[in-house]
Amino acid sequence: MKTDIEIAQAAKMQPITEIAAKAGVDEKYLEVYGRYKAKVDLSLLKETDRPDGKLILVTAITPTPAGEGKTTTSVGLADGLAHIGKNVIAALREPSLGPVFGVKGGAAGGGYAQVVPMEDINLHFTGDFHAIGAANNLLAAMLDNHIHQGNALNIDPRRITWHRCVDMNDRQLRSIVSGLGGKSEGVPRQDGYDITVASEIMAVLCLSSSLTDLKERLSRIVVGYTYGGKPVTAGQLKAAGAMTVLLKDAIKPNLVQTLEGTPAFVHGGPFANIAHGCNSVMATRMALKLGDYVVTEAGFGADLGAEKFLDIKCRFAGLDPSAVVVVATIRALKMHGGMAKTELGNENLEALKAGLPNLMRHVGNMQDVYGLPVVVAVNKFPTDTDAEVALLREECKKLGVHAVLSDVWAKGGEGGIELAEAVVELCEKPHDFHFSYEDEDSLETKIQKIVQRVYHGADVAFTSDAQKQIKTLRRHGYDNLPVCMAKTQYSFSDDPTLLGAPEGFTVTVRNLKVSAGAGFIVALTGEIMTMPGLPKVPAAEHIDIDENGVISGLF
DSSP states (O other), rough: OOOOHHHHHHHOOOOHHHHHHHHHHHHHHHHHSSSSSEEEHHHHHHHHOOOOEEEEEESSSSTTTTTOOHHHHHHHHHHHHTTTOOOOEEEOOOHHHHHHHHTOOOOOOOOOOOEESSSHHHHTTTTTHHHHHHHHHHHHHHHHHHTTTOOOOOHHHEEEEEEEEEEEEGGGGGSSEEOSSSSSGGOEEOOOOEEESSHHHHHHHOOOSSHHHHHHHHHHHHEEETTTTTEETTTTTHHHHHHHHHTTTEEEEEEETTTOOOOOEOOOOOOOOOOOOOOOOHHHHHHHHHSSSEEEEEESIIIIIHHHIIIIIHHHTOOOOSEEEEEEOOOHHHHHHTGGGGTTOOOOOHHHHHHHHHHHHHIIIIITTTOOEEEEEEEETOOOOHHHHHHHHHHHHHHOOOEEOOOOOOOGGGHHHHHHHHHHHTTTTTTOOOOOSSSTHHHHHHHHHHHIIIISSSSSEEEEEHHHHHHHHHTTTOOSEEEEEEOTOOOOSSSTTTTTSSOEEEEEEEEEEEEEETEEEEETTTTOOSSSSOOSOOGGOEEEOTTTTOOOOOO
């Protein structure tokens, strides 16, 4: 069996100019990066008056080590729609180098449902993440330099909230002391790093609607507080202009293609467990102007990525999704039903039935909390038995949910035709999209509604630190912003060991942080961290390159 990278390397890609022509992008908007990737100038949006296409969100059940295949399904669905003659564009997130070299290898789909050039997308691509890291660290440098040069803004070094960042999993950098070495080396203080995808700059870039909006959002970023307790912003440090210069190309969406030549925007990549988990607003809007159908995805399970896509991204960008695809695998559902990973190749109808409530809760949330039509995509694995597939379809049918078998990993777009037809039918159904909470709700109420309506928990507990932070946020007028929950991806609760569809639990909010540039409040729960570490055996140990430049081991 070929690996993902071997399949990608064997593909015959079309020149990106041909993909652009297929997508309806005039060459005057195209900024080519080699033969197979390009950026598209933002002026296309101003100069195109075509009505928006239909937006399809691909999300998933709660993840397990067995895998779900959300990106693979997204790519295969886009190719499936192209197979049935639809004008379709995919809009996906960029992978982070941290996971690529850490836990899971590549992140550009899988099998015969991939975006290419796979190696480029998984590595440096067009340099967007490096630009984001540079802008983030420029702000950090200007902040520390301001304090070193006399501290005219009266910034309290003990209350600095802005971290440096690096696009790699590196636990050693979570908590450090910087500025050591004497008076000329800076002001000693406790410091730390986040992974680049957790930087507020990533969220700002992904939520900005123009270059001007980007600069305005950057200027609102809060980096710390004065000795008197007032917030200090990037605008006050006069950093926003220079940061915008570093990001002037990064804000432009990246155009690539699937293995079957379907146009795809791959742009921006905040994690969904510690950030808002969606590709950029600019890429989504551009795709909607070019395609009759746009397939996009949101990170991790629907309680994280889909919740933030709907409550944050759609709220800010005025997006109205037409349909939701919830991806599930029989293997993952059996794990939610208590089956060990080592046993998943064996048929077990009881474990499957016990795990189904996780799927049904995600489906119910999309239908009942957000008012959107849903189809379940069962991502097929060779170990799935006919009896297991029949049981899953039967249980979904009992609850009025259409479940479609998706075989895009093995067959590409041909394996996604049934799903594509179901999605087209779903897009024609009327819907009444609404959010899980209202703008005018208090900060505590917003969090309570997410926990009770989306997670199905009983209550929220705020630590004493969190209660103080709420008072501070309210005093400075930030409590009216939407909420971005930082929570484990492995459970509806904040306890990663509670699988399936737990109820009656309490979510503990231990910290709240304003991301004023992005425009939301981050609520940290459980043991969630903004700088992951490498596993015992990092994927990097298996990644290599030969004398001809051929990469191996990248998934």
